[in-house]
Amino acid sequence: MRYSxxxxxxxxxxxxxxxxxxxxxxxxxxxxxxxHAWYGDIKEYLDSLYQINAKNIGESEPISLTELTLAVxxxxxxxxxxxxxxxxxxxxxxxxxxxxxxxxxxxxLSSNYSSDMRKCDIRIPVKPEITPYLKYQHIMEIIRHAExxxxxxxxxxxxxxxxxx
Amino acid sequence: MKMSQxxxxxxxxxxxxxxxxxxxxxxxxFTREEFNxxxxxxxxxxxxIEKIYFKFETGENWKLLGYWPEIMxxxxxxxxxxxxxxxxxLQQCYLDVYLxxxxxxxxxxxxxxxxxxSVKL
Numbered sequence: 001m002r003y004s005x006x007x008x009x010x011x012x013x014x015x016x017x018x019x020x021x022x023x024x025x026x027x028x029x030x031x032x033x034x035x036h037a038w039y040g041d042i043k044e045y046l047d048s049l050y051q052i053n054a055k056n057i058g059e060s061e062p063i064s065l066t067e068l069t070l071a072v073x074x075x076x077x078x079x080x081x082x083x084x085x086x087x088x089x090x091x092x093x094x095x096x097x098x099x100x101x102x103x104x105x106x107x108x109l110s111s112n113y114s115s116d117m118r119k120c121d122i123r124i125p126v127k128p129e130i131t132p133y134l135k136y137q138h139i140m141e142i143i144r145h146a147e148x149x150x151x152x153x154x155x156x157x158x159x160x161x162x163x164x165x
Numbered sequence: 166m167k168m169s170q171x172x173x174x175x176x177x178x179x180x181x182x183x184x185x186x187x188x189x190x191x192x193x194x195f196t197r198e199e200f201n202x203x204x205x206x207x208x209x210x211x212x213x214i215e216k217i218y219f220k221f222e223t224g225e226n227w228k229l230l231g232y233w234p235e236i237m238x239x240x241x242x243x244x245x246x247x248x249x250x251x252x253x254x255l256q257q258c259y260l261d262v263y264l265x266x267x268x269x270x271x272x273x274x275x276x277x278x279x280x281x282x283s284v285k286l
Contacts, residue, residue: 001195001196001199001200001203001249001250001251001252001253001256002195002196002199002253003193003194003195003250003251004193004194005191005192005193005194006178006191006192006193006194007189007190007191007192008183008186008187008188008189008190008191008192009188009189010188011179011180011183012177012178012179012183013171013177013178013179013180013186013192013194014176014177015173015176015177015178015194018173018175018176018177021173021178021194021196022173023173023174023175024172024173024174025172025173025196025197026170026171026172026196026197026198027170027171027172027173027178027194027195027196027197028168028169028170028171028194028195028196028197028200029168029169029170029171029178029180029186029192029193029194030166030168030192030193030194030195031166031167031168031186031190031191031192031193032190032191032192032193033191034166034167035166035193038166039247039250039251042247043247046240046243046244046247049237049240050240050244053233053237053240062229062230062233063229063230063233064226064229065223065226065229068218068221068229068232068233071236072214072215072218075211075214075215075218076215078211078243079208079211079215082204082207082208082211084166085166085168085204086166086168087166088166088167088168088185090166092166107241107244109234109237109238109241
């Protein structure tokens with residue numbers, strides 16, 4: 001996403017990277033510190049959801065109802081926080097800023113769709129359509145090859161006794 | 166949060182509500198279209214998770230086994246969308262959407278009338 005920082009100068013904003021925007025682009029302007037605080041809050045909620053999941057990675061028991069209600073509660077808070085972005089009356093709490101330090105391995109989602117299942121589901125489209133004629137030709141080819149091999153082995157057997165004599 | 170829409174004019178951006186910001190305050194600027202897209206995507210994912218929860222009845226705890234990976238899948242998408250706010254690269258999924266959105270050919274074949282239409286004077 002194209003974004004740029006800028007500094008307010010009287011009634012205009014001097015952009016640090018104006019080359020990213022086209023002339024007459026419609027833009028949204030947020031105060032930088034407030035935006036980062038909002039971003040940190042949302043990230044904190046998402047990390048907490050990952051934490052609920054991470055607790056259940058090693059366990060044999062599946063997720064419980066209490067954990068589900070906790071997760072949905074977090075989602076509701078997240079939705080409210082999302083709306084706070086456009087609420088002018090809302091005073092942003094700048095005393096606390098969250099920076100996500102969660103390791104990537106906790107964010108890995110184990111899916112029940114295994115690689116074997118995927119191999120079964122892959123359908124490879126074959127360029128020449130397999131008609132009954134093609135199947136017949138294929139079988140005949142195998143038969144002819146087998147016949148040749150058989151003849152060759154029979155001729156070898158006939159030759160060997162003659163050579164040995 | 167104090168915010169304003171605005172317009173880009175060369176090196177400067179002109180906010181429509183400059184009184185919201187203090188002088189010499191640092192601001193961050195996004196394009197409205199891209200931010201709108203990401204914001205709506207975030208809302209969609211949250212709505213989806215809430216719908217899963219509303220569908221769920223307390224008696225059927227075994228269904229959680231299937232619902233939970235779906236919820237986690239959506240949180241992963243929420244996470245990816247939040248990360249995309251600060252990534253300079255274009256998101257491939259949106260480019261693909263624009264590629265597929267081919268407007269069909271609107272040229273209709275005009276069949277000439279075989280019969281002469283009588284005009285009543």
